[in-house]
Amino acid sequence: MRKILVIALLLALASCARPPSQIRNACAIFDQRDGMFENWKRAARSTEREYGVPVHILMATIYTESSFRARARPPRRYILGFIPWKRISTAYGYSQALDGTWDRYQRETGRYMARRTNFADAIRFIGWYHYQSSKRLGIPYNDAYNLYLAYHSGQLGYIRGAYRARPEALAGAKRFAAISAVYADQIRRCP
Numbered sequence: 001m002r003k004i005l006v007i008a009l010l011l012a013l014a015s016c017a018r019p020p021s022q023i024r025n026a027c028a029i030f031d032q033r034d035g036m037f038e039n040w041k042r043a044a045r046s047t048e049r050e051y052g053v054p055v056h057i058l059m060a061t062i063y064t065e066s067s068f069r070a071r072a073r074p075p076r077r078y079i080l081g082f083i084p085w086k087r088i089s090t091a092y093g094y095s096q097a098l099d100g101t102w103d104r105y106q107r108e109t110g111r112y113m114a115r116r117t118n119f120a121d122a123i124r125f126i127g128w129y130h131y132q133s134s135k136r137l138g139i140p141y142n143d144a145y146n147l148y149l150a151y152h153s154g155q156l157g158y159i160r161g162a163y164r165a166r167p168e169a170l171a172g173a174k175r176f177a178a179i180s181a182v183y184a185d186q187i188r189r190c191p
Helices: 002-017 026-033 040-051 055-066 099-109 119-137 144-153 155-160 167-189
Strands: 076-079 083-087
Touching: 026 040, 026 055, 026 167, 040 055, 040 119, 055 119, 055 144, 055 167, 099 119, 119 144, 119 155, 144 155, 144 167
Parallel strands: none
Antiparallel strands: 076 083
16 A cells, blocks of 8 residues: 555656646646646736736746746757757746846745746746836736747846847747737636
8 A cells, every 4th residue: 555655646746747748728737737736727826916917928938938847948058069068048947037037036025945946936936027027117918929028038138129139039929929819718718
């Protein structure tokens, strides 16, 4: 009996590490991740209440940034084309938050134990960041395209228009706006 319990626990923990299999369907994501060990829908709704950022915007950010992979990182640079070197940035986790921005979030919110690999912590960070962008830059929460540009380029980068020289930022903003609209429609119809 004890062995069965240990195996069941290990399988449950292993399933937490894998990203959801249907990441283009918000309802399916919540169905796959709302159980004994985690409750993504509750974390998303709680963040929406705390910061006012709609759930579909929060979820679209994670989709665009990490494809719901807890330990997502940017690619490494290579020396001489084959020797692995440093990564192109310190982005990490569901939110792809940079080290400095994550540290600022922890200081300003008092959430020193928050981890970028924890969904509830990451989605709360995203809500906080979009709230800051809306307050500081005047971007409404329903303007998915510009919210993403501010997220990707940073708030100062957005003010300077740094995204204009970055095709990956513009493509990401289009992808973000599209999945945000899909998620909004799906969430309205979730049971």
